[in-house]
Amino acid sequence: MTTKSNPLSVLLDVRSKMDTDVEDELIKACYQLQSVHQYDKDRHTMKQMQALVEAVIETNEGDAVL
Amino acid sequence: MKLKEMTIYNFMPYKGEQKVSFPQHDTQNVMLLFGDNMRGKTSFLNAMRWGFYGLALGRHLRAIPRINLVNIEAATEGDWSMSIALKFSDGDKGYELRRRVEKKNHVSQPKADADFEESISLRIDGEAKSGDIIENHINQVVPEEISRFFLFDGELLQEYENLLVEGSEQGDKIKKHIEQALGVPALIHGRDEFSGLLKDARRVQANDAKKNIELKRFAEQQNQLEIKLTSSENDLKDLLLQCSDVQMKVDDIDDELKNTEAVQRKKVQLEGLSSERKATESQLLSLEDEQRELLKSAWQDVLYGGVAPLLRDLQARRDSLHNVASEKAVLNSKIQTLQKSLDDPTCPTCKQNIPDENMQPIKDQIDVLKAEEELSIVNPEEIRTLNEKIDKLSKIRSSGEGRRLLHNADKQRKLQVQLIRVDTQLDELEEEIREYDTDHIMRQREKRDRLVKQLARLDGDIETCSGKIGKNTKEQDHIATLISKSAGGQGQKSSIRVNLYQDLESIFSKSIDQLRDSLREEVEHYATAAFSELTTEKTYSGLQINQNYGLSIVDQAGRVLKERSAGAEQIVALSLIDGLNRTARKAGPVVMDTPLGRLDPKHRGNVLKYLPNMAEQVILLVHEGEIDPDRDIESFAERIGVRYRIERISATESRIEKSN
Numbered sequence: 001m002t003t004k005s006n007p008l009s010v011l012l013d014v015r016s017k018m019d020t021d022v023e024d025e026l027i028k029a030c031y032q033l034q035s036v037h038q039y040d041k042d043r044h045t046m047k048q049m050q051a052l053v054e055a056v057i058e059t060n061e062g063d064a065v066l
Numbered sequence: 067m068k069l070k071e072m073t074i075y076n077f078m079p080y081k082g083e084q085k086v087s088f089p090q091h092d093t094q095n096v097m098l099l100f101g102d103n104m105r106g107k108t109s110f111l112n113a114m115r116w117g118f119y120g121l122a123l124g125r126h127l128r129a130i131p132r133i134n135l136v137n138i139e140a141a142t143e144g145d146w147s148m149s150i151a152l153k154f155s156d157g158d159k160g161y162e163l164r165r166r167v168e169k170k171n172h173v174s175q176p177k178a179d180a181d182f183e184e185s186i187s188l189r190i191d192g193e194a195k196s197g198d199i200i201e202n203h204i205n206q207v208v209p210e211e212i213s214r215f216f217l218f219d220g221e222l223l224q225e226y227e228n229l230l231v232e233g234s235e236q237g238d239k240i241k242k243h244i245e246q247a248l249g250v251p252a253l254i255h256g257r258d259e260f261s262g263l264l265k266d267a268r269r270v271q272a273n274d275a276k277k278n279i280e281l282k283r284f285a286e287q288q289n290q291l292e293i294k295l296t297s298s299e300n301d302l303k304d305l306l307l308q309c310s311d312v313q314m315k316v317d318d319i320d321d322e323l324k325n326t327e328a329v330q331r332k333k334v335q336l337e338g339l340s341s342e343r344k345a346t347e348s349q350l351l352s353l354e355d356e357q358r359e360l361l362k363s364a365w366q367d368v369l370y371g372g373v374a375p376l377l378r379d380l381q382a383r384r385d386s387l388h389n390v391a392s393e394k395a396v397l398n399s400k401i402q403t404l405q406k407s408l409d410d411p412t413c414p415t416c417k418q419n420i421p422d423e424n425m426q427p428i429k430d431q432i433d434v435l436k437a438e439e440e441l442s443i444v445n446p447e448e449i450r451t452l453n454e455k456i457d458k459l460s461k462i463r464s465s466g467e468g469r470r471l472l473h474n475a476d477k478q479r480k481l482q483v484q485l486i487r488v489d490t491q492l493d494e495l496e497e498e499i500r501e502y503d504t505d506h507i508m509r510q511r512e513k514r515d516r517l518v519k520q521l522a523r524l525d526g527d528i529e530t531c532s533g534k535i536g537k538n539t540k541e542q543d544h545i546a547t548l549i550s551k552s553a554g555g556q557g558q559k560s561s562i563r564v565n566l567y568q569d570l571e572s573i574f575s576k577s578i579d580q581l582r583d584s585l586r587e588e589v590e591h592y593a594t595a596a597f598s599e600l601t602t603e604k605t606y607s608g609l610q611i612n613q614n615y616g617l618s619i620v621d622q623a624g625r626v627l628k629e630r631s632a633g634a635e636q637i638v639a640l641s642l643i644d645g646l647n648r649t650a651r652k653a654g655p656v657v658m659d660t661p662l663g664r665l666d667p668k669h670r671g672n673v674l675k676y677l678p679n680m681a682e683q684v685i686l687l688v689h690e691g692e693i694d695p696d697r698d699i700e701s702f703a704e705r706i707g708v709r710y711r712i713e714r715i716s717a718t719e720s721r722i723e724k725s726n
Binding site for chain 1: 563565
């Protein structure tokens with residue numbers, strides 16, 4: 001599989017072309033989670049995805065307060 | 067992943083315990099399992115599938131019930147247990163997986179899946195794993211979703227042609243499986259989960275907005291859109307369910323019709339013969355009518371033979387008499403003219419008297435003419451009698467009735483022979499399909515046509531509903547953005563959350579399209595490379611991939627080949643499988659059931675040379691018609707790690723034996 005067809009590389013490439021504050025680290029973490037569980041019969045990743053995003057929001061909020 | 071060993075117990079035709087070891091050598095990586103039709107090649111493939119996933123597949127990829135999986139001989143002897151044990155490795159880890167079913171204690175004679183108890187155990191490097199996470203462990207190594215690309219039935223290779231048909235149900239299913247093999251689900255799941263989380267975040271944002279007088283209007287709109295969205299989503303869910311229900315009905319009818327294909331063909335043949343019979347009978351009736359008409363005047367044709375010469379004689383005689391009469395009249399006229407000259411010897415031209423010496427020759431000529439005239443005897447009575455006879459005989463005419471009757475009889479005889487042949491065939495066909503309810507089959511065909519139309523309508527409704535959802539979501543995004551940017555919403559945690567989820571959903575969504583394009587490019591590249599090795603037609607320039615991963619052959623001039631043979635179809639499908647295996651993120655062994663069925667010897671040779679390079683382990687389940695053990699193996703003998711043969715014990719029992 002080449003970089004062009006590597007899902008994570010594609011995600012980061014798309015992100016770089018968008019006007020967004022979403023950090024690469026968050027995308028990596030979300031992809032990692034989905035990648036590990038993509039073939040699970042019963043996936044319970046939504047809560048974990050939410051937790052990853054909430055953690056970023058909390059951190060940003062904390063940084064803003066500081 | 068590398069397979070090490072499989073132990074089969076009472077699975078389908080394999081009674082008792084039977085063990086197969088897979089090749090471990092890097093270059094001698096091919097295993098051959100020879101078996102005639104109906105001996106258990108597909109059952110071997112199913113044994114492996116069932117061992118991994120607890121699922122054995124029949125036609126239309128339908129699950130085979132457990133009761134049909136337990137060896138019938140063993141069951142008759144009271145042993146209703148069945149198991150598959152698989153040993154394999156992944157990376158540096160060793161796996162031992164064992165799946166077993168047995169009859170529940172209180173059940174005397176199992177009738178349904180629920181009458182069996184299933185148990186599964188997994189050891190990784192000797193350490194037992196608990197039941198609830200076993201399936202996830204297996205899916206990490208050999209995901210079920212991608213199994214069709216490493217456990218595949220060669221007979222189904224033709225299904226890949228559906229990828230070229232836009233909107234084909236089968237094609238959509240295969241496309242989904244291909245994308246699962248290529249890792250697209252990680253992004254699809256990510257997008258879907260962000261979409262769900264965004265929906266919740268919008269709700270929270272709308273609730274926050276309600277508290278702000280300026281934003282209350284937006285909150286209300288957002289709530290209305292939310293209600294509409296939920297309703298549309300429910301509609302879509304219903305439509306998809308209906309669609310799958312109708313598709314299942316179509317599949318069921320297809321199964322039924324497939325089983326009665328021969329009967330249907332015979333029924334069509336029967337209808338054709340019945341029409342032929344009717345046409346023949348009608349032709350016979352016409353010929354009989356014609357025969358009757360001919361017989362009315364046929365007596366004339368019979369008499370005509372005798373009458374015709376007589377009539378000709380009479381006509382000749384009459385003609386001769388007419389000639390004599392004419393000649394007599396001419397003589398009379400001449401005599402009268404000459405007699406006038408004697409009576410009045412003045413030249414009619416110069417009015418001079420004719421000299422006496424010239425009168426004697428005239429008298430002599432009159433005597434000669436009178437002598438002649440006396441000799442010309444004409445009896446008018448005779449002419450009248452002749453005319454009467456001729457008139458009567460002339461009424462006897464021939465229109466070739468005799469010849470035409472013979473021709474008609476010949477035609478009738480041929481048609482009667484044809485009728486006997488048709489009747490015999492009809493009897494035979496009726497006998498062959500006597501036990502089948504052919505009217506029911508025809509009704510099922512009509513029902514299928516109706517269901518297919520219903521499917522098309524449902525597809526249209528699904529498209530409309532999806533469009534509505536898309537439009538609704540856009541409006542929601544717009545209002546969420548308005549709230550986020552407004553003075554009251556800016557900086558609000560709920561707005562930050564909505565913005566973040568919107569961006570994440572958008573990133574995952576756009577990435578899916580971009581990833582698909584890249585994957586298609588890569589699959590096309592690898593498949594073309596494989597195709598150039600496999601095809602015997604070296605002028606082809608390669609393969610071209612479409613949106614559904616369907617591959618078309620491109621010729622030297624860059625034109626797409628419109629039609630291709632079943633053999634070419636199989637070569638293209640094998641190239642696609644190879645392209646997918648090389649592009650896919652999870653490589654593994656390849657197990658192929660009857661992969662060479664439609665190939666000519668040259669293509670078969672190319673495929674056999676190529677297969678060992680397709681995967682780390684290549685397990686071929688073949689019959690001797692596909693690979694001749696004496697002739698075909700030579701070209702890749704050095705790649706064969708192990709050979710087995712399925713021996714027939716009885717119609718319901720087979721044994722796997724190692725062979726040289």
